[in-house]
Amino acid sequence: MRGLERGTFMRGWGARAWVAxxxxxxxxxxxxAQEDVTGAGMGLRLSGFGxxxxxxHDAQDTQFRARADQREGAQAGRLETGVDSVLGVxxxxxxDARWSSMAQVVVRKxxxxxxxxxxxxxxxxxxxxxGLELRAGRLGVDIYLDGDSPHVGYxxxxxxxxxDLYGQLSFDRFDGVDLRASAVVGEGELxxxxxxxxxxxxxxxxxxLFRREASTTLGATLQWESTALAMRLxxxxxxxxxxxxxxxxxxALREIAPLLPPELAAQAGTRAAExxxxxxNLSYVGLGMTWRHGPWSAQLLGVDASMxxxxxxxxxxxxxxLAYRAGAWKPFLTYSRGMLTPGARPLALxxxxxxxxxxxxxxxxxxxxIANDQYAWGVGVRYDLMPNAALKLQxxxxxxxxxxxxxxGSGTSVGPRGVSVFTAALDFVF
Amino acid sequence: MITRRLVSMLFGSLALxxxxxxxxxxxxxxxxxxxxALERTQVVHLFLGRTRALPFGERATIYEVDAYRxxxxxxxxxxxxxxVDAYWARLRFSGRxxxxxxxxxxxxxxxxxAAEPHALAAVASADIDExxxxxxRLPLP
Numbered sequence: 001m002r003g004l005e006r007g008t009f010m011r012g013w014g015a016r017a018w019v020a021x022x023x024x025x026x027x028x029x030x031x032x033a034q035e036d037v038t039g040a041g042m043g044l045r046l047s048g049f050g051x052x053x054x055x056x057h058d059a060q061d062t063q064f065r066a067r068a069d070q071r072e073g074a075q076a077g078r079l080e081t082g083v084d085s086v087l088g089v090x091x092x093x094x095x096d097a098r099w100s101s102m103a104q105v106v107v108r109k110x111x112x113x114x115x116x117x118x119x120x121x122x123x124x125x126x127x128x129x130x131g132l133e134l135r136a137g138r139l140g141v142d143i144y145l146d147g148d149s150p151h152v153g154y155x156x157x158x159x160x161x162x163x164d165l166y167g168q169l170s171f172d173r174f175d176g177v178d179l180r181a182s183a184v185v186g187e188g189e190l191x192x193x194x195x196x197x198x199x200x201x202x203x204x205x206x207x208x209l210f211r212r213e214a215s216t217t218l219g220a221t222l223q224w225e226s227t228a229l230a231m232r233l234x235x236x237x238x239x240x241x242x243x244x245x246x247x248x249x250x251x252a253l254r255e256i257a258p259l260l261p262p263e264l265a266a267q268a269g270t271r272a273a274e275x276x277x278x279x280x281n282l283s284y285v286g287l288g289m290t291w292r293h294g295p296w297s298a299q300l301l302g303v304d305a306s307m308x309x310x311x312x313x314x315x316x317x318x319x320x321x322l323a324y325r326a327g328a329w330k331p332f333l334t335y336s337r338g339m340l341t342p343g344a345r346p347l348a349l350x351x352x353x354x355x356x357x358x359x360x361x362x363x364x365x366x367x368x369x370i371a372n373d374q375y376a377w378g379v380g381v382r383y384d385l386m387p388n389a390a391l392k393l394q395x396x397x398x399x400x401x402x403x404x405x406x407x408x409g410s411g412t413s414v415g416p417r418g419v420s421v422f423t424a425a426l427d428f429v430f
Numbered sequence: 431m432i433t434r435r436l437v438s439m440l441f442g443s444l445a446l447x448x449x450x451x452x453x454x455x456x457x458x459x460x461x462x463x464x465x466x467a468l469e470r471t472q473v474v475h476l477f478l479g480r481t482r483a484l485p486f487g488e489r490a491t492i493y494e495v496d497a498y499r500x501x502x503x504x505x506x507x508x509x510x511x512x513x514v515d516a517y518w519a520r521l522r523f524s525g526r527x528x529x530x531x532x533x534x535x536x537x538x539x540x541x542x543x544a545a546e547p548h549a550l551a552a553v554a555s556a557d558i559d560e561x562x563x564x565x566x567r568l569p570l571p
Binding site for chain 2 (some may be wrong): 045047048049088092097102104121123125131135148149151152154156157182184186187188189199225227240253292294325327328357386387388390399427
């Protein structure tokens with residue numbers, strides 16, 4: 001397990017900030033940007049978005065969080081603003097008809113529980129024809145049906161993307177390239193996007209913050225979108241080389257193996273080998289559909305995911321939303337379910353040997369880090385109170401047999417429990 | 431730009447409430463663009479950013495007038511302006527494409543289209559003059 005040191009993060013952030021500044025300087029220094037700030041879309045555009053949100057629930061010894069990369073969640077009896085609040089600032093530079101760049105910095109609570117900025121997008125785009133785009137830099141994977149980023153609350157009908165599905169997929173950035181080809185077909189636009197690069201993101205589980213700096217993200221998205229109907233088929237994979245995710249636990253198992261009976265020693269050796277030196281793939285396939293007819297809109301999507309890295313899992317999730325637009329009001333109902341079932345990795349360490357207790361506990365934690373079986377019902381309303389600002393009120397009832405999204409008071413995944421979470425959010429763009 | 435958007439955000443409702451419209455909105459193009467008429471579907475694709483190309487392949491620049499946006503999209507795609515704005519937030523903040531440029535009034539939009547051969551704008555029919563060509567008409571109820 002690898003914790004994230006603050007110094008490492010700050011050094012990393014510094015590098016990303018320089019990349020962002022470099023992209024902007026490159027664009028802003030171009031003759032087109034200097035000569036024409038508004039004409040024909042050339043020049044520099046500054047914009048941004050944000051969410052001011054507060055969540056409340058009264059389930060004791062439970063923390064509600066929206067994403068697996070959040071260290072802290074909303075605790076019982078306290079208004080928590082860090083679950084959904086976010087501020088994003090974006091700079092776009094259109095150099096000419098073919099070249100442009102964009103940098104976006106988002107401030108939100110990070111995996112250390114601190115408000116910190118991060119570079120969420122930062123790329124140079126080359127578009128040789130109106131239907132072809134090549135981008136290089138910090139990019140996002142194509143998994144969100146309502147929005148290509150989980151942070152732009154204004155783009156969503158609900159307060160947040162489905163926690164049961166998307167909350168688990170926190171490795172949603174990469175440093176690399178994507179290629180998008182699109183064409184108008186009938187009433188809609190058909191597009192194919194291919195992407196790949198070095199994985200970025202983090203994951204807080206079992207009291208530890210995981211990063212996958214050495215991993216590679218690959219993916220493809222096929223989409224058709226018209227005014228009435230949008231469909232998206234997405235495939236993605238995160239490949240991780242055998243650098244050992246849990247070297248300390250694996251080392252401990254190898255150390256105690258000679259002290260165990262032969263059968264158990266072999267079992268411990270097998271588990272240690274699974275933790276060490278094995279390439280792994282985390283794969284997902286998602287299919288989503290959004291339908292609009294007059295004031296009605298509906299969304300349905302499903303994701304199938306699996307991972308062969310220790311402890312491995314098979315998983316799936318579904319999400320659906322039904323909404324009705326009545327002027328500025330948009331009431332909605334939402335349902336989602338997420339299942340992540342870890343692979344069977346038995347290790348029957350003797351319970352009567354006190355010196356093995358820490359290893360037993362660590363192993364139980366490691367194999368249960370990602371287990372998840374929960375569903376959520378939600379009801380709420382979006383009120384567009386002025387241009388570019390929307391107020392949302394949402395009540396979610398979450399029932400979990402086991403959850404890696406909910407945390408207990410000490411920050412560990414929880415067993416059976418239910419929680420009703422009320423959230424008020426003000427989303428805005430500028 | 432940010433100041434303009436903030437002012438628009440704060441006072442946009444008042445502007446919309448006070449707007450007076452003609453019987454129809456029209457999409458205009460430069461006479462030299464080669465564009466004579468557009469189908470409704472083409473207008474939808476261009477104004478929602480699904481294509482940036484005019485029928486003959488040139489890159490289009492799209493302009494909107496703040497006060498006309500709500501009735502224009504309500505008639506064009508049967509959606510409230512809040513839905514269109516949410517759609518654009520999705521595209522804009524993932525770096526896909528930028529929304530049409532907002533102009534203060536119809537006269538400014540006509541001036542822009544008259545000066546840019548590959549520009550399109552949605553304005554009221556009362557705003558236009560001989561410098562631009564109407565390529566699509568959208569009657570208002």
